Amino acid sequence: MLKDKNIVLGITGSIAAYKIFELIRLLKNAGANILPLMTGNSTYFITPLSIEIACGNKVLIDMFEVPMAHIDLAKNADLFIVAPATANFINKYASGIADDLLTTVSLSFRGPFIIAPAMNWRMYDSPQVQKNIEYLKSIGILFVEPEEGYLACGEEGKGRLATADKIFEAVVSALIEKDLKEEHMLITAGPTRQYIDPIRFITNKSSGKMGYALAKVAKRRGAKVTLISGPTNLTIPNVDKSIFIETTQEMLQAVMDNINDVTTVIMAAAPLDFEPKKIFNKKLEKNKINSISLKLCPDILTEIAKNKKRPFTVGFAAEWGFNIERAKKKLQEKNLNMIVLNDISGENSAMSLDRNQIMMIYKRGKIFYQDKTPLLSKEEIAYLILSKIKELKVGK
Numbered sequence: 001m002l003k004d005k006n007i008v009l010g011i012t013g014s015i016a017a018y019k020i021f022e023l024i025r026l027l028k029n030a031g032a033n034i035l036p037l038m039t040g041n042s043t044y045f046i047t048p049l050s051i052e053i054a055c056g057n058k059v060l061i062d063m064f065e066v067p068m069a070h071i072d073l074a075k076n077a078d079l080f081i082v083a084p085a086t087a088n089f090i091n092k093y094a095s096g097i098a099d100d101l102l103t104t105v106s107l108s109f110r111g112p113f114i115i116a117p118a119m120n121w122r123m124y125d126s127p128q129v130q131k132n133i134e135y136l137k138s139i140g141i142l143f144v145e146p147e148e149g150y151l152a153c154g155e156e157g158k159g160r161l162a163t164a165d166k167i168f169e170a171v172v173s174a175l176i177e178k179d180l181k182e183e184h185m186l187i188t189a190g191p192t193r194q195y196i197d198p199i200r201f202i203t204n205k206s207s208g209k210m211g212y213a214l215a216k217v218a219k220r221r222g223a224k225v226t227l228i229s230g231p232t233n234l235t236i237p238n239v240d241k242s243i244f245i246e247t248t249q250e251m252l253q254a255v256m257d258n259i260n261d262v263t264t265v266i267m268a269a270a271p272l273d274f275e276p277k278k279i280f281n282k283k284l285e286k287n288k289i290n291s292i293s294l295k296l297c298p299d300i301l302t303e304i305a306k307n308k309k310r311p312f313t314v315g316f317a318a319e320w321g322f323n324i325e326r327a328k329k330k331l332q333e334k335n336l337n338m339i340v341l342n343d344i345s346g347e348n349s350a351m352s353l354d355r356n357q358i359m360m361i362y363k364r365g366k367i368f369y370q371d372k373t374p375l376l377s378k379e380e381i382a383y384l385i386l387s388k389i390k391e392l393k394v395g396k
Ligand SMILES: Cc1cc2nc3c(=O)[nH]c(=O)nc-3n(C[C@H](O)[C@H](O)[C@H](O)COP(=O)(O)O)c2cc1C
Pocket: 011, 012, 013, 014, 015, 016, 039, 040, 041, 042, 085, 086, 087, 088, 089, 118, 119, 120, 123
């Protein structure tokens, strides 16, 4: 995602400086070349040696050590990030002060600039800092807001450095092309539960990772995203609207309530397709039952297909092996624009792992096409699915 991107990372004198190693790991894993700059004061909190080893590049601190670094770094970088950013840095940057290497390079940089503040809540809340943040936002500087919670000083309030995930997401979305900004996507994710009694239910192994990856990548690429999710253990991605449901019926209701506002529906969820015929309203005693009768749940894609003005609709098929004929049949019967075929057999099963290999099946005129991907991360798969949707829509 960040291959060949040169990212200047400025680190300032905040107690949160030690948290920066997680962000460095995420940036490096995504392929970024990180050029670290530290203020003199930040070296009281973490050592330049650790940063140098983590980034794999020399740390610059002193303005006069490499005489033209302040111009060369600014000219060659794709993005600038200061994390953690002290009150001191924010105030100096807003005033155009350039009295050390970091503030000097910052001032000469032209391009996406991200600041992730971290400080005591009183400092963050001060009129000076707030006025300067407002000013910097007004000239296009991006902020990843600090979070509320316990602060190193023992107080509680807003000032904790945002999580590495959030800062990473801001970096990626600042650099990625916003080619889906005309889209409003409704994405479903995760399993559903069908209750037997108030505390027992049937479910499946779906983790929600594929749907969440689609929501995350669609958002990065500028789409408005509504996420409808079954129960998962995942962190909610930064979407425009999220709706949490438990049963297949609730998922169907949520889809129908939102379908008229969207341009595309991606049904990446694995809603249960059968449920107990009878739901007991009290905990069932174990010796009072020896079998459970099942009936079919409503089929969400069939319900969407009944809607004459339905949006561009992508279904998912979980099959034992790449059963192309069954997927084609489902594409036809459910009137889908595309179907994503997942193989849930074997050790690379699509369910619950971080990686996946899929086949995208669609029709042009009367001819079926099928594109098989390599085994990739679910975010990479999400990227390919979204690009195919875009391509098919342009060709419509
Ligand atoms: C233990 C300690 C922790 C500090 N933590 C923060 C902090 O989290 N945020 C902040 O804005 N300033 C913090 N400061 C104050 C800054 O280090 C100070 O304002 C310094 O001038 C910042 O320099 P720099 O912006 O050049 O790195 C802290 C100071 C000390 C002694």
